[in-house]
Amino acid sequence: MAKLPITTRRSINLLLEHAANHLKVGDAMPTEMQMTQIVNSSRTAVRSALAHMVEHGLIAGMKQRHLLRRPRPDDYFDVTELHSATEQLQQVLMERIYERDLPPGAEFTEVELSRAAGVSTIAVREFLIGFSRNGLIEKTPRGSWRLCAFDSKFAQELGEAREMFELRAIERIATLAPDHPAFARLADLLARHEALGKEPAESHAEFPALDREFHSFLISLLDNRFAENLNEAVSMVYHYHYQWDKRDELPRNQYAVQEHVAILRPLVGGDLPAAMAAMRRHLHSSRSTMLNALHARESSMPQA
Structure with missing residues (x-):
């Protein structure tokens, strides 16, 4: 399973500390808004932390957030893991x-x-x-x-490499045993994407963090150092270009959330061909969006 992002690990520790100091077994966790203030981070980080707590038997579920047991020392992430x-x-x-x-x-x-x-x-x-x-x-x-600014050729090459690895990751899922932990993680990602999709457009500003988590998890299934190194560049590039034109950021994020849902639903349901087709559409859409942004930027630059 992919290593949890540093913000998620910190959020888990802070929520565990809050539960240890302020809650009894059976008490409900604070509201989502209150938890974002406790961890000083986004709702995406809070939901990732809650999913981890559900998985480790600390709370009853993502909706029924009652404390099932007191936090133990081994529930916390070591300080060195957070830095x-x-x-x-x-x-x-x-x-x-x-x-x-x-x-x-x-x-x-x-x-x-x-x-x-x-x-x-x-x-x-x-x-x-x-x-x-x-x-x-x-x-x-x-x-x-x-x-550095990068040109269309760089973006095209990176998109092609990304497609090769991420489609291979979808194929890898088909080889996993039905009880593999990856399927629980996929179900959690699907639930969080569906929840985000129902929220107002302004909430989709949180999508980039969830987007990185989704793609990084898929790449981690390959257990391939070259794919993981490429993913670092992809994660940066596919958000980096939005620096140049944020006018349609929220609609773009809303659309991408639905594209992720279209991939995750068949993955959770065991429909590999549908997941592959949805992933191809998503990668093509993502690459086209970036290339369009690059072309728009290049055409708006003053001629020498």
Whole structure:
């Protein structure tokens, strides 16, 4: 099973701490809005944490959130698991891109990223050198780093590689035993996507985190280091380009949620051909959206 995102692990620890300090067995967990305040994160992170608590017998279910037992020491994630330098750096870099602090072409220093992520400059340098192989960042002559714009050819090549790995992941699911833990995770992802699909458009701003979790889980089923390395680039690129045009972000997210549901329902129901067809449609749609954004940006740039 895929390793839980760092935000989910932190949220689990904070909810466990709240339950240990404020609840008795049989009491209900706080409301979803209250829990987002407790963990200081999104509803997506809260729901992922609740799903983990259900899986480990701490609460009765995603709707019936009554505490079944007191948290034990082994329920908590070790502090060292919450501070992976690579995860911290990826998260900080992605967040700064999402918040538009680092638009394409912006420069940043290793010290700047080190302070923001709370890791050493040595860890930052190693991370940036490794990540630069994807062609998304580059070292400048002044010793800082620059976020690179990428062209349609780069996007097309990445989309083709992504399709190869993710369709293979769908095929891998067909080989799993019926009681494999992956099916419980797929059912949970389906329930969360369906719940998000019923919420107002504004709530779909939370979709990128769920999108990364969905695709990362599929890739993890391959247990392939090359696929996982590619997924890091895909995760960044397929959200990175939205920096350039956020005018249709919410409708785009709403549409993508339904595309995910169209993949997850047949996966949970055991219909591999339908899942494969839905995945092909989703990857084609996602790649087309990115290429259109790139073309729009290129056409709007002033001519030299």
